[in-house]
Amino acid sequence: MLRMHIGGLLVALLLTPGIVTAEELAVIVNVGNTTAKLDAKEVKAHFLKTLSSWSNGDKVRPLDQSDAGPKRAAFLGKVLGMSATELERYWLEKQYANAERPPAKAPDDATVIKIVKTFRGAIGFVSKEAAEREGVKIVLIVQY
């Protein structure tokens, strides 16, 4: 009887998509940006402003999120390879060294999308679902 209950529970777990499906975030750029795809290293280079302009000459405008949730933690960890503390220190170092401006922090996906839609050089990260719903250009998808 107990064995049947356990077997049923396992089947139910396997059939529940929410439990086994990973969340996804999308790195987005303006539709006018000619870049089709970026890998994590390239996103990192743009986001950390080690590349300050796109291939078409537009200035790179990275946009961070102020929400310290799992989406931002995933972007920092899987794309930038840094913790939140390391990223804060990185920008303070850049600011001290050569007056570099850190990215603005948007409160939510909707604000990131609005800004990315407005500025040709903008790059940000939002949930894949929000990106697809708003029809912005996705250059990288990251599972977490």
Next chain:
Amino acid sequence: MKTRVSSTIVVLLLMAAAVPVQAQTLRFSGFGDVIFGAVGGGDADAAAAQLFKRFGSDPDPVNTNRGFGLTGTDFVVLADMTEAITFLGEINFQTGRGGSSEIDVDIERFFVNFQIDQRFNLQGGLFFTPIGYNNRFLYARAWLMNSIQVPDFFEEELNLFPTHSVGVAAHGEFAMSNGHRLAYIVSAANGRADTPGSTVYARDHTRNKEITGLVEWLIPGFKDSRVGVSGWSGNIDTVRVAGLGDVVPTATAERLALSERGIDTYLIVSHRWFDINAEYVRSSQQDRNGSENTAAYITQGGMIEASLRLAQGRLHPYVRYDQTSLPEGGGPYLSLREADGGFTRVYVPEFKAAMTGAAFDLNQHLRVKAEYIRHLAGPRERHGGALQMAFGF
């Protein structure tokens, strides 16, 4: 309705931050540190200690950590005047190193940066002389350094090598394959003043200009790793003071014309698990009239620090070795100081020490450190220990 208005305001503010059209983004930051240190074990070099007692400029060599100490604190203001033009002003409040509580106010940096293109940008004002790595990035910034001891070879008070310049600089980066970049900085600035400690800020009475160049290979990774070489050239118009402790009135001082050339090489490795900071700098000063002494005065400095990055990048145990090598007592120029109505020469000691310790980031703004230092030469006591709390915001 209220929510929509608030949301629109947030977007507008963020857009303003992303694209400043006037001096609407004013950024303010700062850093500083508090140290507690103790020394003991007797003089590392008794003869050097005797010379320092007789001819040194302070009771202790610069950056000796004894008791509680507040080295200083810096406040940085950045104004994004337009999208491409940023002003940076850094004011340093520093307590008298000679044991007094008098606070000196010093303009550390004061420049306008014109961001034109990744490959070509301009900077004008007072900036760190583009020599090496530690002078540009880590000088006196306890919060950014793993170790506590400020390197003698880029200590502003000693000015063994040029640390600050007033002038113009062009800088930029060229993209290479696989994310690698080649960066450069070229600067033309006021040369050195008649004594090492009196940098020429307001006006340069001589025609001497110092030309500096730096080329740096940036290798992408956890953070950029760097391999660089830089050099400088300039003339120095100063005075001749024959012996340590002699005082020569300005009116009767014999003029001395020196030329200075220098080179600096460095390697900075920034890996997910470890960091390496290695730098070597060498200068040669020579009497350019060659009237009586054509020998070159050679000054060298260097350090190597290896540290680990543990506990999610918060813990940095390290080992470090520093050394400076100076002409006798500092030579005719590096030992020169202004005296009442004239000039004198002080004994500038060499530095040779090994250090070990650890830095721990309590959070992104606060770093605490503990360090043991073993002096192998010079007038300092053999053993030293220090605790430091460094902050940056």
